Amino acid sequence: MKKNYFILEFILLAIIFSSASFKKDHEQNNYSVNYTKGLDEFSSKQQSLLNNISNSDFNSTVEKQKIREQINLVRNSLKHMDFWFRYLEPVSYKKINGPLPVEWETEVFEKFETPYRREGAGYTLASQYLDEDIILKDSVFNLIKSAVEASKAYSADSITVHLKTFDHFYLCNRLFLLNLAAIYTTGFECPETERIIPELRIMLINIYSTYLAFNESFKDKALTETYMSLYKEAITFVNKQSEDYEKFDHYTFIKDFINPLFAHNQNLIQHYKVVSKSYVDYSLSKNATSIFSKSLYKGQNAKGVFVRVNDEKVLAEIDKVGKLLFYDPILSGNNLRSCASCHKPDQYFTDTTTASSLQFDGKNFLPRNSPSLINAGYNHLIMTDGKHISLQDQTKAVITNSLELACDEKDILKKILSCSEYKIALKNLLKCTPQIPEISIEHVTSAITLYYSKFSKHDSPFDKAINENSALAHDAKQGFNVFMGKAQCATCHFAPQFNGVKPPYVGSEFEVLGVPKDTSFKQLSDDKGRYLVFQSKETLNAFRTGTIRNSEKTKPYMHNGVFTSLEQVIDFYDAGGGAGRGLTVTNQTLSSDSLHLSKEEKSNLLAFMKSLTEKVEFEKTPESLPKSKIKNLNNRKVRGEY
Template identity: 55%
Template sequence: MRKLSIAILVFLMLVLTYSFKNEQANPYELFYSQNLSTFTAQQNQLLSLIENTTSFDSVSKTTLLKKIRENRIHLKKIDFWLRYFEPNAYRKINGPLPVEWETEVFEKFEKPYKREGAGLTVSEIYLGEDSVDKKILLNYTQMATEAISVYNTQPILENLKSSDVFFLCNRLFILNLASIYSTGFENPNSENIIPELRQMLSDVNEIYTAYNITFEDKKLTAAYLDLYRQTINFVAHASDDYTQFNHFVFIRDYVNPLYTINQTYIAKYQIVSKNMLDYSLNINNPSIFDKSLFTAQNPNGIYHRIKDPNILKEIDSIGKLLFYDPILSGNNERSCASCHKAEDYFTDTRIKTALQFNPAKVLPRNTPSLINAPYNHLMMLDGKLLSLQEQVQTVTTNPHEMGSSEGEMLKKVMSCPTYKKAFKKFANYTPANQKVSLNHIYSAITAYYSKFSQYYSPFDEAMSSKKEIPEEAIKGFNLFMSKAQCATCHFVPTFSGIKPPYIGNEFEVLGVPSDTTFTSISQDKGRYEVNPATETLHAFRTTTLRNAEKTKPYMHNGVFNSLEEVINFYNRGAGAGHKLSVPNQTATADSLHLNLAEKKQLIRFIQSLNEKITFEKPPVGLPKSKIKKLNTRKVGGSY
């Protein structure tokens, strides 16, 4: 009781403090401060409850779970701001995992670092364990309670005075409506996902009201508010069962149009963000399903400043020739197209893993498709590379892949008058790099193949233009977002491991077997080789499901040859569900209980992600070289 009284006293003091500090505060700031105070008090109550718990039997667990779920509702009143203002503090309040190594775009500037998660979600998951250690549970709650104080510092409070920041918070909120809030990504109790979403939508409506009173010069329009009320009404009439929720209609008819209107505000008011969360997002993007949503890579590399369409067309033409030219390999017999075949969506569907430079051996990993590669912040399945150009460099100089050397490559390419003339011309358009370098060569190649990532699928068209797709595909998408749990790793709209605000790549441990007998796990250490940690052992970057039907075989080792096999693997609980030892598995080890009809619906949805790409035929010939022995090389290479 004494500790509970202290918590109430702390709450009253906070309220008085806020009242004193905010005598002149506007309704928008007051809503924030009052609800932050309430949530702080509720967290202190939870802390006291745990401290006073002597044994974690079913009764005490039920009491604690009830309190945690109550606190989640209080959190969601201010989630709109907290997630945007300080994401690292948010992870300690409501992190999905106790430890995260998901690697952000900022790895381009600093090494990945361990980030501890704590708070409500991990506490709820932990209470589901047979044995509960009070110290661990207390630590999760203490970390969360301490993290709240960050949101009452002056730099954070200053954000509340900016209407610009409001629209940036709102953008992230809307993106999370499409990707996070309705999928169970950070809510372990599926029964509460839709009720919590319903409550959150109502709370944000209060934020909107307070905002419009406060910022009369940049109000949300009646059209936006009317659409938002329709969104609230849609969710209000939905079933509490998230497996019955129509995610397709929710996103198509409500969330995406809300996003479009908010983007018009950002463009109209010329809002420029200083928050690194907005590093990748495009202020001029019109739709969540438009491929200008965010920028991860610079496809044109050294040519990124060139705007002349005629010069860009010439670069593309030379890039295409180089893509098919085995001159880039050590033996003049291997080209980029040897493994990345255009007709196979720039992968190789004929073999589990590609041939090595020595064709008597094969590579350890499956060839990834180059389609949509520009949307990855980190390249390769283990995320060891940072750019498309670095990927070309690494592959061409790898003794097991193309077996060339940088000096030899440049010499051979420049021995061809066609290439030499072109690159000397292109170098004039790169003032800081007027001497032809390998970067000019690499950038031409990436510029060529990246253009094939600008196409759309029937699903995109359904979402942005409201074109029809089969009902079975819609059912499959709704399964994808709920019962099948796919969307907790493959996020809308890339359907990869890149979630809002699209600055990071997630890596998952699935327990992929070495073969389909499931007698052992693949020994490939994956991300661990780049960033050694317990959590990264056997972890791989979550790749896109776009064009998945066209890009078999699947998994890093090509172990599965059909989508049916992949779905069956997940349906039984991935590696652990197949009785393999995977102590750090991130996919659920429980059965998903998908029936045959549901599996077919999932596949129908994945098929709707096949992009309508217009591929090109290979070049009819290759440039002649002044080195005669090079003039016998074949388009696409010999093997």
Template identity: 30%
Template sequence: MCQLSLLTFRKLDLMLTKPFKMLVLLTLLVTVFITLFSFQPTKEEYYYNANYIKKAAEEFNKEVILLQKIGRGFQAGTVEKDSLRNAVLTTRLAYKKIEFYLDFQFHEYVNSHINGAPLLHIERTGTSPNVLPPEGLQVLDELAFAENPEEEKTQISSIATKLRNTYGILYSSLANQEINKKELIPVLRLQLVRIFSMGITGFDTPGSLNAIPEAKSALEGMLQFSQENKKLFAKKDFEFIQQKLKNAIIYVEENKNFNEFDRLTFFREYIDPLYKSFGGVKYELPEFLTYTSAWNSESESIFSEDFLNPYFYTELQKEEDSELLKQLGESLFYDPMLSNSGTMSCASCHQPELAFTDGNAKSMSSIQGQTVLRNSPTLLNAVYSDRYFYDLRAYTLEQQAEHVIFNTNEFNTAYSSILDKLNQEKKYQNKFETVFGKPTIQRENLSRALASYVLSLNSFNSDFDKYIRKETNTLNDEAKQGFNLFMGKAACATCHFAPTFSGLVPPYFSDTESEILGVLDKPNKIELDKDKGRIANKIESEEAWIFEKSFKTTTIRNSALTAPYFHNGAYATLEEVVEFYNLGGGEGQGVEVKNQTLSPDPLDLTEKEKQLIISFLKSTTDISSAIK
């Protein structure tokens, strides 16, 4: 701010006439006024209490209050189940209109109390896990639309009351919440990811399958918000986004049938073009996304190779990586010198022509005549996970390598032994010196090299990927129909989330799910496989009964090359796998499974539909990064 000294005013007083002094004084006051308020436009331009968000939050609050009232009436027997169901649907539609903001601003809270998956989970405090029941809208959707919701009327009323209380706390904090509206542009892009990968798949609506109307509500929220914030967009961008959103809303309005909805067309014509267009708008990336999400905000397609940042999942940093480091890692990957016996390399169990699997039910052990505990999973896109191995016992790629090195059934060695061998080899001394500037080989650099190679094994250029990105218009009709079944009626995508088609959870892609499927010892033998799974991963905080026989949800990409299937390798063909899911897993086939997370209800797929799904699975084959 400008300041004038007392001496300056005295000099002006002596020099100027009275009228002129008045003019000068007026000029000074105007200058000070302008200077003071010149600092305000930044706040006006970038920060505000959004009218749309305020109104949408208030509407959701009204519906939550009404839902609690109806829930209590249902418990008392004064409200019919149809009224309860309508209240749940209406409340969820109101939530969808503000979901993009609430889930961004309060993600952990929303996931725990407002709209988390209807699954038991653990509280990760201390060393002893505390099993907590689920709560929120998804649970209410599942309970209200059960065949006999009256059997759970007390629980329904209790959860509706919890929802009112938990959202009430959140809602009361919104009035004074200042929002950087430029930060909400990337959040809107993530809402498109959420609509496609979790919304229209039925993940969010496990009971009602009201996914298509909810997608419409979410799109309407995005439309209204962008209309309110027109100044954020260049005129051309704004007009395109508005029209595309309106057309997308019309599309879902005209195609309401969940099983028949053409998700492939919806993505190619509406979701991905909008994703790209919002990406062209100038925005500020929220700190939340910078540190807790692997999403690459500069990607142009949800199915692009660079949609996710692989370095989010490794100790290796992008600036440390290079082509030379990858080549060094590749040499080490194929070298049996790393094992104690000198006969086993990483490639022994991960063969590139088999999408980095080995074709065995369970991989061969370093001990003659024995096998390791489980089937060998693909390494293609393996980096895209926050946990590794079927039982999730490793937290990074580097830690995964350590398990293999020390395992007596695999490399059966130690870093010190490997380093001694490598330091005696001139070729490796030269390679490490070229990459790291010194011939002495260290443990950290060995880990960096292996991680560099494995994270380079990406697989996003299949026939399906090229088609869904509109790089080609060629994809057989069977694969198209199979994709729509996979994303809809067959419910595959409620666990195998797009675009990785694994258990990596959208839209932030920072958590990996495990599931209890009730995998059988053999397909035609009605007996559970004996592997205890995640509960036995030796992580003390996960020694909870809800993880017994729980296994990582691996990718279905390249599955045409990765037989046999599941952690025990007991299923020889894709036909057997699809039929297993069609029958409702182990529980659906009459086996007692504790806490099966897969629905035991049969999918009622026809033989033709099963083959269509397999056609889609085959269309995801891409081992171009492995075979060069």
């Protein structure tokens, strides 16, 4: 009897565990079903669109309009799946909703391999193409067919396997929130501006259903009630906004809803110990709890060979050496020029006095404006043409460039080590670099980059308003809304650094603006830009998108310093760039149409840009430089002579 009792108990427990297991599998299917149902609906609408394109007459205005309307319906379905698509397979996404027909824009992996051609296709490009004067059915068909083929990747086991665990959800959600702050409301990939807000509403509601399905399936890893409540408030806020994207309150949307939601999601990523295996997360920090935190993402390693050093005392020693070297003309071939000759620390580490700095010969001028070194580390590629993959490479190139500091690499070390102060300090630091046991040029460049990079850690009034609820002037708020909306600035300058690095912050974008040689607008600048580094018709005259931060303090503007005021820059964009001013720029990525900005909108835009001026705490110039055993080196002056 006792034996039978244990058998019955065992069977009962088995049934209970089996039931619990079945229930768990069933609950997990709620989330999987949400994905599968959305994907099936999206695929079905795509195929229907493809069939209708085949049977349509594009000479008929009515039939062409029907295709446009059907594309919009497919875009609505895409807004449900965008949550997963962008994160789980970003390369395929470019063929579903790519912003450009061909991209050479770089990913973080260019640091290790040559960039490759990325074919863009899908709904953004199809919508834009329908606005052309002459439309070929085959061209429309192929843009959509590419999207249909790319969508098949998302039903593959390698993708759907992620739905069985919770980790990917929080990483998808993080990217979703970052995109809500940076691109979804700007028109970056929605050519019909009247659809931006309606699509946003559809997306927010669809993702809420995804949240509910996830919470049912992963109850022990669910989004909190606080998060869900705030998200519903965000939906209510958007629903009350005008459908006119020019009137959308981006500032309140991001400050009161998206940024706090991002903080909640980041805290849950840490709390649930979320694990990532995707390059999409390469640069992002799990610890940053604000989209506008300076630690949100990392584009560069400012420490260089000292990357393993975390001891504050040792870092202070490296910083001390780096500062002296930055001001020391010993790095130049004639001992008369220093880093500070072109990157003046009291001028936000640029040269505001001239369109471009003097060359080594002291007579001619460099072909490009000296960029500010502040926030340089928030780019994956360095220089306006993206020539260098690290801050240290860029520093070394400047030192050895015949037009800049013109010093031979062997001579650099010989001169530096002739100074006992440098020699002792660098020898002491060798213990920090077991991979490089002897003093090298890498130690020199790494000390310099560590020194100037510390000035990139400061906030602006805009950041304090977003992060700390401090007051921000009304005109700056309105200017931010103009920046994100009507002026279309945010389609190239992405939050939070307002440079060309967009979520997930693993690449640097390049744009063709049609920058003129001078303000007469009679000739395009003869600088080929990115083309000099990587030859392609798309890269001709393309330049890396720089940051808007500190622009108030870093004139002149553009790669050649052609504009001396922000007002000129705003007018240039308002007119449609070089093409809008009559220059022939066949590959201009900036729209050549006028933005029709009013005087007040320009004034507000300027106020916002000024609100991004960071409160940088500059240091005093060194009073003297290390003495050398080589007597003629002891005549050198702090900062150099020109």
